[in-house]
Amino acid sequence: MSINWFPGHMAKARREVEENLKKVDVVIEILDARIPHSSHNPMLDEITQHKPRVVVLNKVDMADKKETDAWMAKFRSEGKYPVALDGRNNQIIKKIEPLAIRATAEIFERMEKKGIGRRAIRAMIIGIPNVGKSTVINNVAKKKVAKTGNTPGVTKQQQWIKAGEQMELLDTPGILWPKFEDEITGRKLSLTGAIKDAVVPLDEVAIYGIEFLLAHDPDRFNTFYNINVSASDEIVDIFDAIGKSRGLKAGGNEINYEAVTNRVIYDIRNGKIGSYTFDEADA
Template sequence: MTIQWFPGHMAKARREVTEKLKLVDVIFELVDARIPYSSSNPMLEEIIHQKRRVIILNKADTADEKVTQEWIDHFAERGLPAVAVNAQEGKGMHKIERAAEALMAEKFERQRSRGMKPRAIRAMILGIPNVGKSTLINRLVKKNIAKTGNKPGVTKAQQWIKVGKTLELLDTPGILWPKFEDQRVGYKLALTGAIKDDLLHMEEVAGFGLRFLEAHYPEKLHHWLQIEVLPEETTEVLAMIAERRGIFDRYRDPDYSRAAELLVREMRQEKMGRVSFDFPSDLLVEDDADGGENSSH
């Protein structure tokens, strides 16, 4: 199934981003630390070209710490500085400014050598909806300027915001590609709450999540579901959940749809502890298969 989701304001945002790029020194690309690849935007490469960029892995407290470090190393190998933060709690905020300063150090040193006083670093925050752009800005400026919410697409307008003496931020609504070529990307976005639930069948999302967790975090999954062996069919798991939680339809049969919604909701709420749904090693396998088309991410 191809997921179509490209609201008019997203198309407008892309045009505005392209226009404003010439005003900024640094791009802050905000991604979900649990899915750094799936929550990045392929269009970004076309739009930003050679602009200096920092990858900000937000919600790092929900991701597998070991995998997050693997991602930081993966980006570093490709010349991209990456920092792990938790904007909700304000953890790691200092790393962002430091990374931007490091990227601009050479240029600013040249300016100083010519007797020029370097101005504030102008940066743009980019990311798909619901990765925490507004929360990050609020933390950086320490007051509630950007409108925040937990629904994809809540930030609608662009605005310049001064952050201390060293940074000026342009907050720009996130861009999401018109369709997902890889269905797994859609499932992972749904599992982390980055896209609206009505865009996918929750039973399919739950099934994907179960198989992924069985492959990467079997002990956590079994402990969470209180089982020794994961049933082969997703419907068996959903029936078990429905029975335990009393989720039935009006005929007293298991309500698979509601059970799937519950399962996905609990995956999002980290009921199993910290897990990641994107691994750099998986990406390298895909690169080999497609001739390296995705090598930057």
């Protein structure tokens, strides 16, 4: 579920995140592992300033393993604490907590030197819609706490939930808007389900997906749809081939292009064809 982000929503979301940031020692940013660059809102860097950051590359089950490793290395080189995981797995806190401990070690050492007694590490989850924030929070809490809806400004009594042995987590995530730097970013966000289908024209999204797969994994693409096409074919011929193979007809023998578009997006979005990462770590 996502909302249309108007400037008022953005200002409100930013204010809410800024308020909550004051309460925490470490930020746990959730990204979609398939689009670690496009699912990051750079404003977060501005408002968190030097707060330590754990970066969760979520939905790793649907991302390309090699690319995930490259992204992990990149985030480490930036002084962040990355971890790749599937937010639905109930062991995730065992992966997240040790990183939060390392990320905050210096802060707590400084506090101890000043004679301030040890307390739990305080953390909050932040990310754009649909990256898996509620899944992670609910999983850590072992119950349904986070409201699965993406409405900034709906205030709710916040609570700290125990997360591991030494950490406490705010039960409401910080929600940021998906930032479109350019058309390609919009297509990637749509292809992975981060933004509503009405925002970017779906034919552009499907064509982007097809071109990506034909450039990166043509054999798998052809096998999956039981077709034989290549990147040099006209896009309409590729749509025809998929439509024929999948029986997506509009009546008579006409191909139903809308159905082909929806099918391709569904298959890529849900990882049916394979596991792909659309943002390159070294780009």
